[in-house]
Amino acid sequence: MSIQTRPSSTDLLLPRPGVNEQWDPHTIHTYYFGFSIPEARIGAFLYLRCQPAFPLSQGGVCIFRDTDNVEHTDIAFLDYEITMPWPSVEANRITTDNGLTIDFVEPGRAARLTYSSGDGAAALDIIAEAVTPLFARGHVMPGEEDHHGGDRTPGGSEQFMHVTGELWLDGERHAVDCYAPRDRSWNQVRVERRGAVEVPPVGWSPMYFGNDLIFNQISFEPGDTGPAWMGLYDVGDRPSHHFAWIQLGDEVRSIRRVRRNVLEYHPDIYLPMRQEVEAEDERGEFYRFRGEAIACASLPAWPNASFHDSVYRWEDSQGRVTHATYQEIWFDKYQKAMKRGRVATARFAQI
Template sequence: MAIGVHAPETDLMLPRPEPGEQWDPHTIHTYYFGFSIPEAGIGAFLYLRLQPAFPLSQGGVCLFRGTDNVEATDIAFLDYEITMPWPTVDGRTITTDNGLRIEFLEPGHRARITYTSKEGTTSVDVTAEAVTPLLARGHVMPGEENHHDVSRAAGGSEQFMHMTGGLVLDGERHVVDCYAPRDRSWNQVRVEKRGAVPVPPVGWSPMYFGPDLVFNQISFEAPDTEPPWLGLYDVGDRPSHHYAWVQVGDETRTVTWVRRSVLERHPRTHLPLRQVVEARDERGDEYRFEGEAVAAASLPAWPNVSFHDSVYRWRDQQGRTTHATYQEIWFDEFQKEMRRRHAPATAAAL
């Protein structure tokens, strides 16, 4: 299936119910930007989630360093509010109550993201310049699409950006110059009810090696790799990925097969620390990427699941390396299974 491209104005879509309308309370619009500073082991998660049925929003700035961030409050800097009023929207600029500001200088192509902590010791000022098309992406979790409201068109987009600017973290200055994905969703119904979307842990692994190779996929670990979710979820015979693409020069190709294999997990957070992603595109070209985490954290974006962000160092078949976010999300059944498996080792460590 061909990968579509969204119009630039979708960046500004923030519909709300008309007077008298009743929307599903789980309807969401989201914005995600991120960046990494690999040499310092730093990752940034800049997120806004809007709930138009109320209307409310949540989000803010999460900055993490190193791989041993077990709790959200372990990270280097946390300013994330679960309940905020609807953000201020002034033309092409969206500003949250806690000061995260997203200005779309050129929708679909360029944005500036700024933030300053109330203490004034931590700040973000980065510009995002598009290096890939504004590709159309659907739902995040397999099965989530079954809950969407068919009366309102749901959508999503993904795009790789050249992130430049600066970060001040607790008074320490860092230069930002990296390639990182952004994404957003609108009118999606992301249910939080227990058992509504029974799916194994899902991992997102975008990678930018250069204009000749940009890769992205969302999948669960392939069943033939003996993943720890076996026996907890019935995935039938569906593919392990549900969205994947590769950009080769100016050409965007659909990825038709993905096999993701985890080699090592963090002993306490259970996030993959090392893994291999293999893939094949619609033309039959094959890819293999080996990755390891240089920073990782548990984050509060979705309280009904375990949500983790990380900075991964990826290596392609030619030996080239790049860094980008790797994000994974799972439900409580998997968390309990991993705790059971690691209980003896954890007790010994304590």
Template sequence: MAMNTHPPETDLVLPQPADGEQWDPHTIHTHYFGFSIPEAQIGAFLYVRYQPFFPLSQGGVCVFQGTDNVEIQDMAFVDYEMTMPWPEVDTSTNTITTANGLRIEFLELGRVARITYASGDGACEIDVTQTAVTPLLARGHVMPGEEQHHDPAKDTGGSEQFMHCVGTLKLRGEEYAIDCHAPRDRSWRQVRVEKHGAVPVPPVGWSPMYFGEDLIFNQISFEPLDTDPAWKGLFEVGDRPSHHYAWVVVDGETREIVRVRRNVLEYHPDIYLPMRQEVEAEDDTGRIYRFTGEAVAAASLPAWPNTSFHDSVYRWEDEQGRVAHATYQELWFDTYQQAMKHRARATAGA
């Protein structure tokens, strides 16, 4: 089954309420870009979250190295502001610039973007150009249940695309070459409710992978009950599928994923992020895919502070032994965090 795509112009869809028009205060638009330098155990999270009701924004640059980043300030570099003015948007040059200097320039809408940033103290400079290797695939909401809060009269949307990233990172006196494949994604006019208890779901994990033009995989899911997940007993998920969005590109053909089974083998002892896991998936032709992965970098992130949100760089292997490095992100709410904390305390005291 062919997946839907969005036109290139959606890269700059950033509507704001008209005079007298009432929008939900939780309405957001986003732009996410990232990259990894796996040989140095480095990952980067580059993000803008627009809040058009106010209108304000948040976002910036997070660069993390290694797996011992427990607190946000443990990361190698952070410049993430929670409250900024609406970014400068120049439609004549297709650029978006935040108040803290993160600049997104679409050299070709829907296909090529250059992301630049330089901190005032010289500690971090980024210049990376990302070129699409997949179509601009359409996606809906990110969190299960989120769609219940959307206004059906409003034009909401989202997109995902794998990119080939080439550039440089200067980090605290060291210069690193960037040459990787990484996903980008964005949302527009989605209602992402932050009210306490509004989204009672298990931890949700995003695992994009690029092995080559013949195999590109992506899924968002929670761990199914038959894997004896750490969330067992905390949430009722019924008989719904464990994934709510997934696709694979095989030899240039985009296919829908109809089943995902993600089995976590090891959790981080301090931040509880999965550090080793297996993924099995089936596409709409019946083909089965199996991947094993391990985190080489991991961090807690400041984005979405009403949740526990984490990014990582994962080393994935397919059944042929081919290796891919990419972000693995996971998000959960307080019910799970509290349960994991109490279990860790009980284990430490045993």
């Protein structure tokens, strides 16, 4: 599978139904940006989700710190609204009702994000500049592919960015200088109906070690690792990943196999706290990474699922270290099983 790219114009795709058109109410357009400040154990989740059938939007700014964030309201700063008007769009600038601004100063290449809370508790001003092409991604959540086709072509993209700027949190200034992914979706039908998608927890682990090694995958834990989901889902013989790639300098390769092995789970929110990732690319070359969460949180992006973000410290097989987001999502069957303690194989970290 070759990795394609998207035109820069897709950054500004926010279509809405025409007169007398009726769209699936689960149709969404999304924007995600993030950053981390490892020395302060801080992660940021900046998100906009538009629902054009209504039209409504949701999103905002979530700043989390350390690993003891069990509830959404535990995090360092939360301004996330589930119901907002359609965002304001002026030229290349998109602004939400709660004040998050995404300004594509150069679509496909650079964006400036700004925000300031009304009470002075948090503000940010960052520039995200591309260090990879704008890669095409068909879908990110399992089940979306069942709704592809029809009059409105769905799509997605993702790109690694060099993120610099400033975060002000509770009166303290933090410099931002990291490498972080951004992604988006458009015209995807992401069904929220109960039981619509039967899948184990799905984890996204982008990593940037330098221009010579950039890795990205989204997968569930394969059965041969003894995952905590074993016995809850029947995944058949399908691959554990549904999207993955690696960039080595100017060369981009697809990934044909991913084996993600979780060593420890968070005792309260069940997010993987330590894990290993092994990947094999299209040419048969292998890559191995070990990671540990230094900050994590439950976040409110998906009310029908348990969604978590984290700052992971990753190490490659040569001992190089990087930090990036690790995100995971699962549904209530898994959450209840973990809470009941029926999963005997689960390995819990000491937090």
